[in-house]
Amino acid sequence: MSQDNTPSTKDRGKAPRVRLKDVAALAEVSVSTVSLVLNGAPRAEALAAETRQRVLDAARELGYRPNYLARSLRGKRTHSLGVLVPEISEGYTAGVMSGIESELEAAGYTYLMVSHHSRPAKLESSIRLFEDRGVEGLLIIGAELPGPIPLPAVTVSGHRPVPGVTTVALDHRTAARLALGHLASLGHRRLAVIRGFGGNVDAEDRWRAIRGAAQELDDFELPPALTVELRSRAYGESFDAEGGYREGYEIGRRLLDAGEPFSALFAFNDISAIGALRAFLDCGLRAPEDISVVGFDDLGVTPFLNPRLTTIRQPLRDMGQAAARLLLAHLDDQKPLGERILIQPKLVVRDSTGPAPDSPSPLDRPGA
Amino acid sequence: MSQDNTPSTKDRGKAPRVRLKDVAALAEVSVSTVSLVLNGAPRAEALAAETRQRVLDAARELGYRPNYLARSLRGKRTHSLGVLVPEISEGYTAGVMSGIESELEAAGYTYLMVSHHSRPAKLESSIRLFEDRGVEGLLIIGAELPGPIPLPAVTVSGHRPVPGVTTVALDHRTAARLALGHLASLGHRRLAVIRGFGGNVDAEDRWRAIRGAAQELDDFELPPALTVELRSRAYGESFDAEGGYREGYEIGRRLLDAGEPFSALFAFNDISAIGALRAFLDCGLRAPEDISVVGFDDLGVTPFLNPRLTTIRQPLRDMGQAAARLLLAHLDDQKPLGERILIQPKLVVRDSTGPAPDSPSPLDRPGA
DNA sequence: AGCCCCTATTCAAACGTTTGAACTTGAAAT
DNA sequence: ATTTCAAGTTCAAACGTTTGAATAGGGGCT
Numbered sequence: 001m002s003q004d005n006t007p008s009t010k011d012r013g014k015a016p017r018v019r020l021k022d023v024a025a026l027a028e029v030s031v032s033t034v035s036l037v038l039n040g041a042p043r044a045e046a047l048a049a050e051t052r053q054r055v056l057d058a059a060r061e062l063g064y065r066p067n068y069l070a071r072s073l074r075g076k077r078t079h080s081l082g083v084l085v086p087e088i089s090e091g092y093t094a095g096v097m098s099g100i101e102s103e104l105e106a107a108g109y110t111y112l113m114v115s116h117h118s119r120p121a122k123l124e125s126s127i128r129l130f131e132d133r134g135v136e137g138l139l140i141i142g143a144e145l146p147g148p149i150p151l152p153a154v155t156v157s158g159h160r161p162v163p164g165v166t167t168v169a170l171d172h173r174t175a176a177r178l179a180l181g182h183l184a185s186l187g188h189r190r191l192a193v194i195r196g197f198g199g200n201v202d203a204e205d206r207w208r209a210i211r212g213a214a215q216e217l218d219d220f221e222l223p224p225a226l227t228v229e230l231r232s233r234a235y236g237e238s239f240d241a242e243g244g245y246r247e248g249y250e251i252g253r254r255l256l257d258a259g260e261p262f263s264a265l266f267a268f269n270d271i272s273a274i275g276a277l278r279a280f281l282d283c284g285l286r287a288p289e290d291i292s293v294v295g296f297d298d299l300g301v302t303p304f305l306n307p308r309l310t311t312i313r314q315p316l317r318d319m320g321q322a323a324a325r326l327l328l329a330h331l332d333d334q335k336p337l338g339e340r341i342l343i344q345p346k347l348v349v350r351d352s353t354g355p356a357p358d359s360p361s362p363l364d365r366p367g368a
Numbered sequence: 369m370s371q372d373n374t375p376s377t378k379d380r381g382k383a384p385r386v387r388l389k390d391v392a393a394l395a396e397v398s399v400s401t402v403s404l405v406l407n408g409a410p411r412a413e414a415l416a417a418e419t420r421q422r423v424l425d426a427a428r429e430l431g432y433r434p435n436y437l438a439r440s441l442r443g444k445r446t447h448s449l450g451v452l453v454p455e456i457s458e459g460y461t462a463g464v465m466s467g468i469e470s471e472l473e474a475a476g477y478t479y480l481m482v483s484h485h486s487r488p489a490k491l492e493s494s495i496r497l498f499e500d501r502g503v504e505g506l507l508i509i510g511a512e513l514p515g516p517i518p519l520p521a522v523t524v525s526g527h528r529p530v531p532g533v534t535t536v537a538l539d540h541r542t543a544a545r546l547a548l549g550h551l552a553s554l555g556h557r558r559l560a561v562i563r564g565f566g567g568n569v570d571a572e573d574r575w576r577a578i579r580g581a582a583q584e585l586d587d588f589e590l591p592p593a594l595t596v597e598l599r600s601r602a603y604g605e606s607f608d609a610e611g612g613y614r615e616g617y618e619i620g621r622r623l624l625d626a627g628e629p630f631s632a633l634f635a636f637n638d639i640s641a642i643g644a645l646r647a648f649l650d651c652g653l654r655a656p657e658d659i660s661v662v663g664f665d666d667l668g669v670t671p672f673l674n675p676r677l678t679t680i681r682q683p684l685r686d687m688g689q690a691a692a693r694l695l696l697a698h699l700d701d702q703k704p705l706g707e708r709i710l711i712q713p714k715l716v717v718r719d720s721t722g723p724a725p726d727s728p729s730p731l732d733r734p735g736a
Numbered sequence: 737a738g739c740c741c742c743t744a745t746t747c748a749a750a751c752g753t754t755t756g757a758a759c760t761t762g763a764a765a766t
Numbered sequence: 767a768t769t770t771c772a773a774g775t776t777c778a779a780a781c782g783t784t785t786g787a788a789t790a791g792g793g794g795c796t
Contacts, residue, residue: 017752019751019752019753020752020753020754021752029775029776030775030776030777031752031753031754031776032754032755032775032776032777032778033774033775033776035753035754035755036754036755036775039754041754041755043755046772046773046774046775047773047774047775048773048774048775051774051775065496065499065500066500066752066753067441067502067751067752067753068500068501068502069437069440069441069446069502069751069752069753070441070751070752070753070754070781071752071753071754072437072753072781073435073437073438073441073751073752073753073780073781073782073783074752074753074754074755074780074781075753075754075781076781078437080480080501088462088465088466088469089462089463089465089466089668090462094456094457094458094462095457097456097457098456098457101456101481101482101483105482110480110482110497110501111480111481112448112478112479112480113469113479113481114469114473114478115469128433129478131433132433132434132436133436133448133478134435134436134437242668242671243668244668245668245669245671245672248672249672274669274672275672277672277674278671278672278673278674281674300457300610300611300612300613301613301642301669303610303613303646304613304616304617304642304643304645304646305646305673305674306645306646306649306673306674306675307674385782387781387782387783388782388783388784389782397745397746398745398746398747399746399782399783399784400745400746400747400748400784400785401744401745401746403783403784403785404745404784404785407784409784409785411785414743414744414745415743415744415745416743416744416745419744419745434782434783435781435782435783437781437782437783438751438781438782438783438784439782439783439784440751440783441750441751441752441753441781441782441783442750442751442782442783442784442785443751443783443784444751
């Protein structure tokens, strides 16, 4: 009756997409019937079995594939999420993403991804973008939240509690106790620390936990001159893959130059640990004989470094999976959001930590 | 006239979204006029300046944001792309993605991402998914293409020419010459090689180039017992971040056990190079004194390893950017696709390569 | 006074679905 | 012979845009 773009035998060009209408024509039923059947709607039960079969056959024969945009426009569901990561090419992000990806794929959701580079403005504009694109929910990694979020959201660390937002975060107290306990048991007493960059709640919590753990130990010091803060994540317009390592390296040198004796370093992440370790080696120190280093995250490389890196394992993949699952459970089953899930870290002892040297430090040289 | 969901003063709940219709009502014009003005259509020039301003003001006042789904449904443009990567948490992928991301963001495109895990079935299903989701084009990284692609596509390496698909690929001949030339000049004569996994064209090209480069050199051998193939990318259902390193490690041990003397290794990527290096160290070898190792990619860690890794740099970020730019140029300006862009690698000499030991090899022990 | 045409604006169809309400048909109940 | 009802199916509105075609209002021309 109305216009119809039948391929007219010779389908030159892009092969017009099969619509519900085409299936309906072939099956000799109405569009509604086709929609009902193809969606397995309860109402379709009422249809004659023969009719249903006819529709199914027609759809198969034509290779019908529903139009996502039309369906979403009408139905309000897009089966897509927005994922906000700090930096696409970071080990931390990669680990979490691999968990998120597998979970979303299994559930038939797609996602849009944007890096926020720890910049609040970017975070906010991305949230608006996602909203405009019709995502159903947000997965936010390592970001301080700007306030209430206009969509269901689950985060992976990075911020203090926001009502209605579920957070998957690491148990930093345990992490700190594990690392410091390990070092103390090896005889270390003066610890250098690479803190996460200020403003990052994860970093604050971690630092608080480290100080707490130090106090619980006898005769264990965190000399102020030996705690340095990363700034990496604070800017990072054009990302440089080497940035984090380089910063660790520079901090490593600065620590040695500080002239304060120390026998061990606890870094905020593996990346900076690797950089600092490199600096120590370059200055002629041996690890773990002269200095011990503990990283954080347990990235894939760590067991293959020289020396193998002792580190605190964050089950990044699990954290990503957990976050995704929680969000999906909310979207699909209305499970409420807002809890705080604590994830337990694990100490992985390898070769970069060893007994403290007998002398208070390998570095009692005042200058250089 | 028709139904209208005006917030009725007390807007409880989710704040209904502002539609064109709402703006039209406030500006006292028709919906069409609003659409025209807000899109800066040429036809809008014909409107009275006063009207245009009224519309603009109304839109601003209400905070109008267009409905993406409706617009795309009608207009056929979604400003979104599909990105297919081998493995989300791989250094190679991360490098390329960082280039793609920055380019797409600048152009106002979003993208969906799926890992194909080098599985043809996954690749095909993902392409269908993307098609269904209405993406305008595809960016495919490191995958053998299943045949013609139903959408405009640009790839980053991984396959032999397909008509209509632009490829950004590395110049493997140059890469091989750089690596082998460097090693030969250091006196190395017998080279072990970790090849990429079979079926990957990138791997084949590289291997062909390596053999070619070896022939160009005097007295330079690639003993068959010392070329091993990666299998990593061939399966990889549940991804394990350590997988690639571990495989390199195992290959490293196998090479030593082969009993064939060699003084240098050229690995398919940095990951496997790092693993193999670790194996060599574990077996009591020193690098570069006893054995030299050349990696491939130049991931961020490489300058911080111990020893620092000599490697062939692939400008991954640039490759990603180039690919994205080419695809966008096609979509926005109809620039034709189908070329093959060759990217030049660079040799980065660090500490993992050194003069060949005097003895033909450190490994003239027949057993073990 | 009638006609034409220009300017400024609106109509209404279309994009491809989903879904509440309505419509047939035939058989059972009155 | 009419009404009642259920089973099976279709109508048509709606989702929020974009855009080709149509329209109203005026002013200038003959």
